[in-house]
Every structure is written in C-alpha cells, then in structure tokens.
Amino acid sequence: MHELIKLVFLPAFANEMLSPLSDSAIGNFDGYKIAITTDAFVVSPIEFPGGDIGKLSVCGTVNDLSVAGARPIWLCASFIVEEGLPIETLERIANSMRHAAIEAGVSIVAGDTKVVGKGACDKLFIVTSGVGVVQADLNAKHIREGDVVIVNGYVGDHGIAVMSKREGLGFETEVESDCAPLWSLVESLLYGCKTLRCLKDPTRGGLATALHELAEAASVCIEIDEDAIPIRPSVLTACELLGIDPLYVANEGKLVAIVSRDEAEVALSIMRSHPLGKHASIIGRVIAEPKGQLVIRTTIGSRRLVEPFSGEQLPRIC
Amino acid sequence: MRWVSEFRDGSIAKLILERINELAEHECTLMEVCGTHTMAIARFGIRQVLPKSIRLVSGPGCPVCVTTQSDIDRFISIGQIDGVVLATFGDMVKVPGSKISLRDARAHGIDVRVVYSPFEAVELARQMPNRKVVFVSIGFETTTPGIALAIMQAEKERLRNFFIYPANKLVPPAMKALLSFDDVCVDGFICPGHVSTIIGTRPYEPIATDYGKPCVIAGFEPLDILQAVFMLLMQIRYGQAKVENQYRRVVRPEGNEAARKAIYEVFEPNSVEWRGLGLIECSGLKLRSKYEHFDALLNFDVQVPPTSEHPECQCGRILRGAAVPTDCPLFASACTPEHPIGPCMVSSEGACAAYFRYREVSLS
Amino acid sequence: MKVINIEGVEAEVEQGGTRLRVRADFVEDVNVGDYVLVHAGFVIQKLDENEALETLRLLEMLGMGVQSTPVAEG
Numbered sequence: 065m066h067e068l069i070k071l072v073f074l075p076a077f078a079n080e081m082l083s084p085l086s087d088s089a090i091g092n093f094d095g096y097k098i099a100i101t102t103d104a105f106v107v108s109p110i111e112f113p114g115g116d117i118g119k120l121s122v123c124g125t126v127n128d129l130s131v132a133g134a135r136p137i138w139l140c141a142s143f144i145v146e147e148g149l150p151i152e153t154l155e156r157i158a159n160s161m162r163h164a165a166i167e168a169g170v171s172i173v174a175g176d177t178k179v180v181g182k183g184a185c186d187k188l189f190i191v192t193s194g195v196g197v198v199q200a201d202l203n204a205k206h207i208r209e210g211d212v213v214i215v216n217g218y219v220g221d222h223g224i225a226v227m228s229k230r231e232g233l234g235f236e237t238e239v240e241s242d243c244a245p246l247w248s249l250v251e252s253l254l255y256g257c258k259t260l261r262c263l264k265d266p267t268r269g270g271l272a273t274a275l276h277e278l279a280e281a282a283s284v285c286i287e288i289d290e291d292a293i294p295i296r297p298s299v300l301t302a303c304e305l306l307g308i309d310p311l312y313v314a315n316e317g318k319l320v321a322i323v324s325r326d327e328a329e330v331a332l333s334i335m336r337s338h339p340l341g342k343h344a345s346i347i348g349r350v351i352a353e354p355k356g357q358l359v360i361r362t363t364i365g366s367r368r369l370v371e372p373f374s375g376e377q378l379p380r381i382c
Numbered sequence: 383m384r385w386v387s388e389f390r391d392g393s394i395a396k397l398i399l400e401r402i403n404e405l406a407e408h409e410c411t412l413m414e415v416c417g418t419h420t421m422a423i424a425r426f427g428i429r430q431v432l433p434k435s436i437r438l439v440s441g442p443g444c445p446v447c448v449t450t451q452s453d454i455d456r457f458i459s460i461g462q463i464d465g466v467v468l469a470t471f472g473d474m475v476k477v478p479g480s481k482i483s484l485r486d487a488r489a490h491g492i493d494v495r496v497v498y499s500p501f502e503a504v505e506l507a508r509q510m511p512n513r514k515v516v517f518v519s520i521g522f523e524t525t526t527p528g529i530a531l532a533i534m535q536a537e538k539e540r541l542r543n544f545f546i547y548p549a550n551k552l553v554p555p556a557m558k559a560l561l562s563f564d565d566v567c568v569d570g571f572i573c574p575g576h577v578s579t580i581i582g583t584r585p586y587e588p589i590a591t592d593y594g595k596p597c598v599i600a601g602f603e604p605l606d607i608l609q610a611v612f613m614l615l616m617q618i619r620y621g622q623a624k625v626e627n628q629y630r631r632v633v634r635p636e637g638n639e640a641a642r643k644a645i646y647e648v649f650e651p652n653s654v655e656w657r658g659l660g661l662i663e664c665s666g667l668k669l670r671s672k673y674e675h676f677d678a679l680l681n682f683d684v685q686v687p688p689t690s691e692h693p694e695c696q697c698g699r700i701l702r703g704a705a706v707p708t709d710c711p712l713f714a715s716a717c718t719p720e721h722p723i724g725p726c727m728v729s730s731e732g733a734c735a736a737y738f739r740y741r742e743v744s745l746s
Numbered sequence: 747m748k749v750i751n752i753e754g755v756e757a758e759v760e761q762g763g764t765r766l767r768v769r770a771d772f773v774e775d776v777n778v779g780d781y782v783l784v785h786a787g788f789v790i791q792k793l794d795e796n797e798a799l800e801t802l803r804l805l806e807m808l809g810m811g812v813q814s815t816p817v818a819e820g
Contacts, residue, residue, distance in 0.1 A: 383761055383762050384748065384761075384781065385781055385793060385795075385798055386761070388798075388802055389801075389802075394805055394806065394809045397808075397809030397810070397811075398805065398808055398809055400811075401808055401809070401811065498786075498787065499786060499787040501769075501787070521786075524785050524786070524790065525785070525786050527772055527788065527790075528769075528786055528787060528788045531769075531771055576783075576785050576790065579783060579785075579790050579791045580790060605805055609801075609804070609805060609808065612808065628801070630794070630797040630800070630801060631793055631794050631795075631797040631798035631801055632783050632791050632793055632794070633791070634791070638772055638773070638790060638791055640771070640772045640773070640774070641772040641790060644771075644772065
C-alpha cells in the first residue's frame with residue numbers, strides 16, 4: 065500500500081504540506097498554525113468489544129491531530145451506507161460518535177451521507193477529516209541520540225478485540241479495543257514536558273511500523289527492549305494462536321512519545337497519572353546506528369531488526 | 383503464562399549460553415527440522431548469541447515449502463475446473479505456481495477458501511452439495527491425524543463432493559534422505575517438538591545408530607532450544623549419537639498412539655517427491671483403497687505443463703540445509719515477503735521468511 | 747493451554763484469558779485443570795507437570811554450572 069501512495073498519489077498532489085506524509089499536515093494560516101488530517105474507516109465487524117466504527121472514526125481523527133501537537137477543534141464525517149443497514153445500528157454508531165466527540169472536546173461540524181446498493185460496500189464505511197490548532201512544534205527531526213521511548217499502555221488490544229469477533233478464528237477473549245481520544249493525555253504532556261520531541265499513534269501496522277517510521281524520519285536508530293513492552297497475556301496468546309507478532313497489531317488508544325533522557329521520568333509519571341496512561345512504560349531509547357532502523361533487544365540479550373509491517377497480516381482492522 | 387513464561391526466562395538463558403560457550407570448541411552444524419523451531423530461533427535471535435563455531439541451519443520442516451512445484455501447479459489447475467472449490471491453509475495461498483499463485487488465480491475467478499482446520503473444509507462440502515470441495519492436504523505427522531479424522535467424518539456422512547489433494551509427508555524419512563546429499567553436512571539434529579509428540583522418540587533411532595547423528599527432541603521456548611543445543615554439544619563432546627528428549631514435559635517415548643492410529647486407518651506410506659530432496663521412499667501418505675474415492679488425483683485429471691522455477695532461487699538447497707537464505711542472490715532484493723519468489727519466503731514458517739523478518743544486528 | 751471445560755471430545759482451553767474450542771479425540775481422560783498442548787484445533791498431548799518441574803530444575807542446575815549427567819533417555 066505504501067508503494068501505492070508513493071507511486072500514484074504523492075506525484076499527483078505533490079506539495080510541501082503533504083510530502084512529509086505525517087499523521088497530520090501542518091500549514092500556516094493568518095498567523096495560526098493549523099493541522100488538518102483525513103482518515104477512512106473500513107473496520108469489520110463494525111461493532112466490536114470496546115467500541116464501534118463510529119467511536120473509532122472520531123478517536124482515530126482526533127489522535128492524528130493530537131500527536132501532531134494540535135488541539136482538535138472541528139471534525140467532518142462522511143458515511144457510505146449499504147442499503148439495508150438497520151437504522152438502530154446507525155443510531156447506535158452516531159450516538160457513540162457523539163460521546164467520543166464530547167470526550168475529545170471537538171464538534172462534528174459537517175458531513176455527507178451516501179447510500180449504496182446491497183453489496184456495494186460492507187454495511188458502513190466512514191471517511192473523516194479533522195482540523196486542529198497547533199500548540200507545539202512536535203517533529204521527528206527533533207529526535208536526538210540518547211532520547212527515551214515511552215508507550216502509554218498495553219499494545220495489541222484493538223487488533224485482537226476486532227479479530228476475536230470474526231468467525232472462523234475460533235478463539236474468544238475478554239480483550240477490549242483501547243479506542244480512546246488522546247488529546248487530554250497529549251495536552252498534559254505538552255504542559256509538563258519541555259523536551260517532548262515528538263509523538264506518534266501506532267494504529268495500522270502497530271508499534272513496529274510507527275517506531276520504524278520515526279527512526280526513518282529522524283535517521284536515527286530506535287532500540288526497544290522486548291521484556292519492557294507491555295502486552296496483555298490474553299493478547300500475546302491470541303497472537304501466538306494466529307501466528308502474528310503483537311508488535312504489528314493495531315492500537316487505537318496508544319501513542320509513543322520520544323522525550324529527552326532527563327525528562328523521561330517526568331513524562332512517565334505524567335502519563336501514569338492520567339487514566340489513558342496507567343500502564344505507560346519506558347520501552348527503549350534512541351541510538352545512532354543503524355540509521356533509519358528499529359532494533360529490538362530480545363529476552364535472551366540478542367539484537368535484531370524489526371521490519372515495518374508488510375503484506376496483509378490483519379486486514380480491515382481500522 | 384503458566385508453563386510458558388518459565389521457559390522464556392532471560393537470566394537463565396544467559397547462564398546456559400555460558401555453559402554452551404564452555405563446551406563449543408570446534409565447528410559444528412546443527413539442523414532444526416521444524417518450521418516452528420525455525421521461527422522461534424529467528425524470533426528470539428538465538429543464532430546470534432550462540433558461539434560462532436556453532437552453525438544453525440534449517441531443514442525441510444515447513445510443509446508448504448517442501449510441496450513440489452508440480453503439486454502446486456496441479457492443485458491450482460484442479461482449482462480452475464468448473465464447480466471446484468479449493469480449500470487450503472492460509473500459507474498456501476501465496477505460494478507461486480509456475481504461472482500464477484492461488485491468490486492471483488483467485489483474482490481470476492477461481493473459488494479459493496482459506497480454512498483453519500480440515501473440518502472447516504468438510505463443513506464447506508456439507509453446505510455446498512452441488513460444488514466439489516478439494517482440500518489441499520499438506521502437513522506432517524502433527525496435522526495429519528486431524529485430516530484423517532475429517533476424512534472419516536466425511537465417509538460417515540457419505541459426502542461425495544469432498545476430496546483431498548494428498549500432499550502430507552513424514553519427517554524421519556526426509557531426515558535420512560538429506561544426509562545422503564554430498565552438499566549437506568549436519569553434526570546433530572534438533573528434532574521437531576510437535577511431530578515427536580505424535581511419533582515418539584523411536585523413529586529417530588536409525589538416524590542416531592545407523593548415521594551416527596545425535597538427535598535431541600526440543601520444545602519451542604528459548605530455554606528449550608538452548609538446553610537442546612547444550613545436550614547435542616555434550617553428545618558431540620563425548621562422541622555419542624543417541625536420541626534424547628528435552629521436551630519431556632510433552633513428548634512421551636511412545637508418542638500419541640491414538641493419533642497415529644487415525645493416520646494409518648486412512649493413509650498408507652508411499653514414495654513422494656520433496657522440493658529440494660527429490661523422491662524419498664515411504665515419505666508420503668496416500669489414501670488407503672477404502673478411502674480412495676476422496677483422492678482428488680483420481681477424480682480430476684489435469685494435464686500440467688512442465689514446471690518452471692526461478693533459476694536463481696535457492697529454496698531447494700536451503701530446504702536440505704545445504705545453504706542458508708543469505709546465500710541466495712535473490713534474498714531481500716528481488717525476493718521479499720511482499721514480492722516472494724520461492725516458497726521459503728512465502729510461508730510464514732519458511733527459513734527465508736524467518737531470516738528476512740528477524741534480521742540480526744551486531745551486538746555492539 | 748489449560749482445559750477449562752470438556753464434554754465428550756469437545757473441549758475448551760484457555761491461556762492468559764484467551765479461550766479456544768478444540769477437539770480432544772486423540773488424548774484420553776483429559777480433565778478440567780489439565781494443561782495440554784494444542785495444534786491446529788486438536789489436543790495432541792497432556793503436559794506432564796512433574797516433567798515440566800524436572801526440566802526447570804535441570805535448567806537451573808545447568809545454569810549454575812552443576813555438571814548434570816546427560817538427561818535420561820526418553
């Protein structure tokens with residue numbers, strides 16, 4: 065899919081706001097720094113433990129703005145509805161969008177709805193766009209050797225919660241999606257940390273892909289410790305049953321923060337005192353070589369590369 | 383997690399590595415013969431922390447990889463017959479045939495369904511009485527009992543639209559066969575944990591006594607594998623060659639009698655071709671006459687043109703431990719998980735997939 | 747994985763909170779509370795907890811450099 069973006073869309077729309085391909089594009093408008101983002105949501109099934117496609121569409125958009133250091137203010141949402149989708153389902157989903165928007169402090173200011181024939185789409189797809197006001201200059205270019213990598217909680221919950229609801233996989237689990245709006249957590253970090261370099265939300269492609277992208281953007285090496293990564297035993301078991309690596313499983317209420325070594329403990333305690341950071345952990349550090357790579361130190365002390373996500377390991381999770 | 387985390391304890395692992403370092407004097411090559419071991423060794427980075435004198439190579443332990451090109455082409459052509467539904471384990475879908483892979487064939491309209499167990503394939507046949515469901519039956523002694531049970535169930539229900547493409551194989555004959563290749567040098571075997579759970583320890587005896595190769599059956603956690611390496615080095619140090627069982631918490635000497643009974647109720651050994659190893663005596667499984675009507679090869683005749691494989695692809699040599707993925711000119715350049723050329727890169731338990739996905743970085 | 751209930755050959759196993767329905771055709775007298783090895787939807791063996799503890803004991807001894815006699819065969 066990455067090739068699709070690089071070969072087709074980037075050449076067609078090339079401009080300096082788009083080219084960093086970051087979670088949100090940032091531009092100057094009349095003295096204000098504005099962040100704008102857009103996302104498509106095709107999760108299947110559309111309702112899953114811990115959330116639904118509606119809550120996911122608001123949180124996903126809010127989180128893309130938040131990790132760019134922007135306070136989300138306005139959201140738009142377009143709905144592509146398959147003919148025959150029960151009204152009650154749509155009402156439930158709209159209601160959960162309302163709650164998520166309130167929790168994130170944003171308003172859904174515009175939208176569109178198109179109904180398509182049976183089979184033309186799978187129940188419901190949502191496309192959103194979001195605008196935020198940039199509060200801080202967070203950028204991978206600020207990352208320095210010696211910085212510390214922190215994640216705000218358990219990884220892999222969302223992907224496994226969704227997969228467990230698909231038939232044919234035969235396993236059940238109590239795991240719920242971690243889907244949540246992260247702006248208030250980001251805000252407390254921006255307020256309490258002077259040397260917060262950048263943030264990223266590890267959604268599709270998981271922690272591994274998010275950290276690899278940061279390492280590439282900053283042309284540094286990020287090294288993480290396998291034993292330090294918080295993973296629930298139920299998620300680890302589900303991943304082993306599916307033959308997948310939890311580092312590639314999608315999250316929808318997680319962020320990774322890169323902060324200076326001196327302020328690592330400060331950042332950690334800020335996160336742990338926030339409801340969305342109770343299980344935050346320092347999972348690694350920034351080193352010089354090999355540039356643009358993510359390295360993991362395994363439980364038995366060996367070091368190996370962690371490749372970015374490739375192929376179709378977990379289709380239609382977000 | 384009970385009985386899992388205890389065998390992943392990093393501090394004990396480091397101590398055992400010290401013991402291994404004390405024992406490892408001269409060069410030796412140890413082969414693991416199970417795809418799950420191949421992935422565990424790569425995932426935990428075991429190759430890197432072992433002394434340089436110990437070389438770990440992968441054997442024919444991945445059921446997808448050992449399937450020959452002609453078998454792949456043949457079941458793809460069967461899949462193209464009108465009314466046929468091809469049911470297969472996920473990994474097989476991406477394996478490239480001479481012309482196209484199942485995944486491409488699916489894009490051209492043939493009906494391919496991914497299943498997680500053979501019983502799902504039988505269920506497909508129940509649900510679609512007017513379609514012919516052909517299950518691509520691959521796997522070693524661990525997976526075959528379940529397939530045998532599914533076939534007995536299909537027989538009980540008189541399902542006449544259920545078939546299997548028989549490509550199940552047996553591990554010990556392949557281990558003996560690869561020792562006869564002059565480009566293969568193995569000083570000891572890490573024997574497969576799951577397969578041994580079914581067949582027990584005795585089938586490896588000839589490999590130890592007749593070929594003089596130490597054999598240690600190992601579990602899949604880092605401590606299991608490291609202990610097995612230590613036990614092999616002990617045998618090599620004291621000039622022994624016997625079968626030892628490190629995975630004693632699960633593998634019984636007599637194996638699993640009921641599972642073996644199921645296999646040999648439905649199948650009987652025959653000689654089959656392996657990718658990279660050629661024809662091996664009594665190394666395959668064909669349906670007994672009582673169940674022959676389930677055999678897709680007897681029910682669908684398809685002409686398959688001569689196979690073609692990428693000339694530089696080294697999967698054949700890699701599968702018998704004569705080469706490692708990094709010896710292949712295509713590795714990680716022309717051949718990657720996104721654009722795989724050989725089966726060892728396609729299959730999630732293939733050696734090339736393991737090397738690519740878990741590439742080592744210097745310890746400095 | 748740990749058996750949490752069983753009726754005939756239909757069993758349910760669990761590990762870390764994740765549950766899986768499997769078939770126990772190939773292993774006799776599987777009881778609730780047993781730890782079992784599962785592969786491709788089937789219970790293929792019961793875990794022997796004494797042997798598991800014995801293996802851990804041997805691992806610790808090995809780690810401390812206590813020259814353990816080669817493990818008894820089979």
